Amino acid sequence: PGTPSAHDPARATTLGVMGGGQLGRMFVHAAQQLGYRTVVLEAEADSPAAQAAHHQVRTAYLDPAGLAELVRECDAVTTEFENVPADALRELADHRPVAPAAAAVAVCQDRVAEKAHFAASGVPCAPYAVIDSETALAAVSDTLLPGILKTARLGYDGKGQVRVADRAALEAAWTDLQGVTCVLEQRLSLADELSVIVARGAAGEVVHLPVQHNLHRDGILAVTQVPAPGLDAAQVEQAVASAERIAASLDYVGVLCVEFFLLTDGSLVANEMAPRPHNSGHYSIDACDVSQFDLQVRCMTGLPLVAPRLHSPAVMLNLLGDLWFDAEGRERSPDWAAVLALPGVHLHLYGKAQARRGRKMGHLTLTGATPEAARDAALKAGALLG
Numbered sequence: 001p002g003t004p005s006a007h008d009p010a011r012a013t014t015l016g017v018m019g020g021g022q023l024g025r026m027f028v029h030a031a032q033q034l035g036y037r038t039v040v041l042e043a044e045a046d047s048p049a050a051q052a053a054h055h056q057v058r059t060a061y062l063d064p065a066g067l068a069e070l071v072r073e074c075d076a077v078t079t080e081f082e083n084v085p086a087d088a089l090r091e092l093a094d095h096r097p098v099a100p101a102a103a104a105v106a107v108c109q110d111r112v113a114e115k116a117h118f119a120a121s122g123v124p125c126a127p128y129a130v131i132d133s134e135t136a137l138a139a140v141s142d143t144l145l146p147g148i149l150k151t152a153r154l155g156y157d158g159k160g161q162v163r164v165a166d167r168a169a170l171e172a173a174w175t176d177l178q179g180v181t182c183v184l185e186q187r188l189s190l191a192d193e194l195s196v197i198v199a200r201g202a203a204g205e206v207v208h209l210p211v212q213h214n215l216h217r218d219g220i221l222a223v224t225q226v227p228a229p230g231l232d233a234a235q236v237e238q239a240v241a242s243a244e245r246i247a248a249s250l251d252y253v254g255v256l257c258v259e260f261f262l263l264t265d266g267s268l269v270a271n272e273m274a275p276r277p278h279n280s281g282h283y284s285i286d287a288c289d290v291s292q293f294d295l296q297v298r299c300m301t302g303l304p305l306v307a308p309r310l311h312s313p314a315v316m317l318n319l320l321g322d323l324w325f326d327a328e329g330r331e332r333s334p335d336w337a338a339v340l341a342l343p344g345v346h347l348h349l350y351g352k353a354q355a356r357r358g359r360k361m362g363h364l365t366l367t368g369a370t371p372e373a374a375r376d377a378a379l380k381a382g383a384l385l386g
């Protein structure tokens with residue numbers, strides 16, 4: 001009968017996802033709502049995504065037997081984890097439609113390639129230099145200091161980054177990072193952090209979620225607000241158009257998130273992108289008529305993309321493992337009954353057995369009839385959680 005095409009929705013019946021984290025879990029939920037079987041490839045037992053999926057392939061990402069099983073089981077494959085080796089996606093793409101494509105994921109996995117792609121898309125980013133040798137280190141311009149040194153690969157949630165005040169600190173930091181390829185970015189004066197999530201189909205059609213306003217604590221996303229307060233129409237338009245250009249010039253298929261900095265002078269620069277649904281889009285499950293996970297399913301199966309409508313202003317609060325410990329470091333459980341008594345509250349827990357500080361255990365979305373109502377409920381939730 002030949003290979004079923006994922007772009008024939010009548011024939012795609014099983015969707016596969018590389019990675020077992022919470023993004024995979026919420027993708028699985030969305031796929032199952034549309035009647036798909038789901039398979040998760042993940043090495044760990046009892047992962048958030050595998051708990052929800054019909055079937056788990058329990059191998060490492062590059063395991064040939066695991067990839068072969070995923071091909072046998074699935075009509076189309078996506079990824080929930082940004083650092084899935086691009087080679088694994090290439091191997092899968094020889095047999096099944098894979099969205100996003102390995103080449104696009106590879107660009108997002110490498111800050112050097114990513115910045116070059118922003119430039120090629122005509123989107124400004126922070127002034128930077130690539131540091132891949134002693135010579136490059138010595139040639140760094142003083143204008144980039146104070147700066148932030150970031151490893152080119154494998155950084156997330158503020159990991160793999162060092163703030164450097166001067167040249168001596170820069171040299172020490174690069175030595176500490178064992179001389180791996182890094183980018184040094186000028187430390188910018190941020191007024192706000194924003195993100196835009198776009199979904200692009202195989203025919204190039206594109207839709208976007210409302211621009212998100214993000215607050216980070218210790219390098220980890222803490223709070224997302226929509227609509228983003230304080231933006232004018234031109235800034236919203238610029239952020240959305242930039243994200244769409246970045247996706248189009250990658251010939252991207254799937255959900256893509258682009259993070260932006262709004263500088264104190266009102267200008268907008270791209271920070272980084274993620275080739276998948278993003279933490280700053282979780283509110284879309286409860287506050288939009290189509291979520292970022294619904295869109296990922298639609299992109300990979302060739303179903304129509306419809307523009308999401310924000311039906312409720314919302315505030316999303318990440319629930320980190322820290323909440324599971326009291327001031328003395330003893331384990332405790334947050335008071336969910338009190339939280340669930342708030343109006344417009346949507347609690348999402350990811351099924352992780354072990355709480356650890358800084359670990360994303362779940363999130364809370366508070367929706368309201370007005371932005372003030374959502375913010376008020378979020379403040380109350382924050383106070384209850386301590």
Ligand code: ADP
Pocket residue numbers: 126148150155156157158159185186187188189190193216219259271272
């Ligand atoms: P990660 O992959 O860990 O999310 P980011 O590059 O997004 O790494 O950096 C994490 C956070 O650090 C950003 O959300 C922002 O708050 C801050 N940051 C990063 N780069 C800069 C910069 N060039 N100037 C000022 N702040 C920055």
Ligand code: MG
Pocket residue numbers: 157259272
């Ligand atoms: Mg980031």
